[in-house]
Amino acid sequence: DVKVTQSSRYLVKRTGEKVFLECVQDMDHENMFWYRQDPGLGLRLIYFSYDVKMKEKGDIPEGYSVSREKKERFSLILESASTNQTSMYLCASSPPAGGIYEQYFGPGTRLTVT
Amino acid sequence: GNSVTQMEGPVTLSEEAFLTINCTYTATGYPSLFWYVQYPGEGLQLLLKATKADDKGSNKGFEATYRKETTSFHLEKGSVQVSDSAVYFCALSGTYSGGGADGLTFGKGTHLIIQP
Numbered sequence: 001d002v003k004v005t006q007s008s009r010y011l012v013k014r015t016g017e018k019v020f021l022e023c024v025q026d027m028d029h030e031n032m033f034w035y036r037q038d039p040g041l042g043l044r045l046i047y048f049s050y051d052v053k054m055k056e057k058g059d060i061p062e063g064y065s066v067s068r069e070k071k072e073r074f075s076l077i078l079e080s081a082s083t084n085q086t087s088m089y090l091c092a093s094s095p096p097a098g099g100i101y102e103q104y105f106g107p108g109t110r111l112t113v114t
Numbered sequence: 115g116n117s118v119t120q121m122e123g124p125v126t127l128s129e130e131a132f133l134t135i136n137c138t139y140t141a142t143g144y145p146s147l148f149w150y151v152q153y154p155g156e157g158l159q160l161l162l163k164a165t166k167a168d169d170k171g172s173n174k175g176f177e178a179t180y181r182k183e184t185t186s187f188h189l190e191k192g193s194v195q196v197s198d199s200a201v202y203f204c205a206l207s208g209t210y211s212g213g214g215a216d217g218l219t220f221g222k223g224t225h226l227i228i229q230p
Binding site: 035042045092103108 | 158222
């Protein structure tokens, strides 16, 4: 079974803090993704990566950065957390081949910025 | 750009009722289509998928057919159970392409509540 794990289920941070959200997958997938999920907005893509050290912007990259130093690990970084970044963050991974394969999701990290 | 529209709900049904959750999309090219389900407190799980026109995806009694002529991928189940209560997301691939990766475009989700 594919497993995607996220470092924390719940996280509370203060405005202005630097926040790291970690995601690890164990299926040797090339592609990894970060989404945020908000009520009434569904899931929106923040960043994705198709290879080590490669990254691409999604819909809403502002205020975020990512790091992919190893194939199995994809980190989302909030350089200076703000209250409007309070959300559920979901990581996903998939094999390559143009979108015909589904993405496998982690359990999510619910981040609260106070 | 690509987009997905689905009924938001909440949709409340009695156990054993027939379920339809509508999903329509706008896309260039030939995307793959997916239904994901999110149970309370959990991440998303793939429910079913279809990769080309007229394909039917099915799983756990749920079905959806990729209709290119109506740009739709409606989710159906003949007899729902309390355990089907969850949020259902329709999604399509091919929106963001980079090096072989495809980000998904999601609908806003439909909250389904099944009452005993």
